[in-house]
Amino acid sequence: MFTKFEHFAATSLMGNPTEAPPRKDGHLHFDRDWEKMAFGVAIALSKQGYYEWEDFRQTLMATIKEWETTHDLNDPNWDYYQCWLTALETLLIKSGVIAAGELETQLAQLLHCKPSEL
Amino acid sequence: MPSNYPGFKYGTDREAVSAAKVKALESLLIEKGIITGDTVNNILGYFETEMGPFNGAKLVARAWADPDFKARLLADCNAACEELDFPQGMSGAEGEHMRIVENTPEVHNIIVCTLCSCYPWPTLGLPPYWFKDPTFRARVVREPRKVLSEFGVELDDSVEVRVWDSSAQIRWWVLPMRPEGTDGMSEAELAALLTPEAMMGVATVEV
Numbered sequence: 001m002f003t004k005f006e007h008f009a010a011t012s013l014m015g016n017p018t019e020a021p022p023r024k025d026g027h028l029h030f031d032r033d034w035e036k037m038a039f040g041v042a043i044a045l046s047k048q049g050y051y052e053w054e055d056f057r058q059t060l061m062a063t064i065k066e067w068e069t070t071h072d073l074n075d076p077n078w079d080y081y082q083c084w085l086t087a088l089e090t091l092l093i094k095s096g097v098i099a100a101g102e103l104e105t106q107l108a109q110l111l112h113c114k115p116s117e118l
Numbered sequence: 119m120p121s122n123y124p125g126f127k128y129g130t131d132r133e134a135v136s137a138a139k140v141k142a143l144e145s146l147l148i149e150k151g152i153i154t155g156d157t158v159n160n161i162l163g164y165f166e167t168e169m170g171p172f173n174g175a176k177l178v179a180r181a182w183a184d185p186d187f188k189a190r191l192l193a194d195c196n197a198a199c200e201e202l203d204f205p206q207g208m209s210g211a212e213g214e215h216m217r218i219v220e221n222t223p224e225v226h227n228i229i230v231c232t233l234c235s236c237y238p239w240p241t242l243g244l245p246p247y248w249f250k251d252p253t254f255r256a257r258v259v260r261e262p263r264k265v266l267s268e269f270g271v272e273l274d275d276s277v278e279v280r281v282w283d284s285s286a287q288i289r290w291w292v293l294p295m296r297p298e299g300t301d302g303m304s305e306a307e308l309a310a311l312l313t314p315e316a317m318m319g320v321a322t323v324e325v
Contacts, residue, residue, distance in 0.1 A: 027171075041144065041153065089139075092143075098143075098147075107138060110145070
């Protein structure tokens with residue numbers, strides 16, 4: 001049966017309430033633009049074969065579990081896409097897409113270059 | 119407004135760092151030639167245009183406008199889906215064996231789901247959180263009128279409520295009643311009135 005990878009990836013997250021992404025009115029719900037980007041990058045790289053989608057799911061679930069064991073269940077700082085981003089970073093390094101420290105270097109450049117460009 | 123709540127500062131700092139980090143990640147992946155500027159937009163475009171309740175809304179609007187189509191939709195939902203120009207795979211995979219039941223002045227239908235994967239995604243989009251909650255399902259079966267009233271649907275005592283339990287074999291969804299005052303509307307205007315909740319039977323369609 002033909003199924004789009006995007007469809008497969010999203011529906012595979014729906015079985016488990018903690019793993020499933022926020023949604024509203026039948027659509028995925030993003031509060032901030034960076035969430036969309038993090039969501040899209042995770043799916044795009046798996047679609048291109050940089051890692052298995054199942055590995056992303058497992059990393060995401062492990063990240064969420066880690067949060068749950070170190071925070072109160074009612075902690076208002078809970079944020080699904082923060083966990084998503086952490087999982088994505090972890091997996092990108094583990095699968096060799098980026099090297100450890102590479103993202104921090106890029107981030108530092110971005111943060112420090114920006115004011116001088118303005 | 120300044121806040122003394124200690125989590126607030128943490129929250130906003132973390133917010134700025136996350137936004138910058140994703141930006142950095144995007145530029146890093148573009149530099150490496152792994153993605154282009156369009157890659158992520160194409161992925162998100164799929165979710166924005168193909169994976170949502172639009173297909174169900176189009177089917178219902180067509181059924182309201184065309185009684186013959188409605189009869190075909192009620193008789194064989196998947197075959198009727200193929201009459202509309204839907205993306206490939208729409209009537210397959212999770213949409214397999216869909217059945218639609220019609221709300222009338224005499225009968226109100228509502229869908230529930232016992233397993234985790236029996237929601238009719240291709241027509242209704244992604245399921246709301248509460249749909250898979252075992253308490254929701256148990257209460258709908260036990261006291262459907264009370265649950266419907268909590269959703270804002272007040273039914274006359276003469277209306278029969280039917281509960282349809284979706285399974286891997288058959289994924290049910292609901293053809294809501296066409297609201298009054300919509301006679302001159304186009305199919306597109308009618309489709310815009312529909313919500314996933316209305317097509318699950320926990321809401322009525324309002325103009």
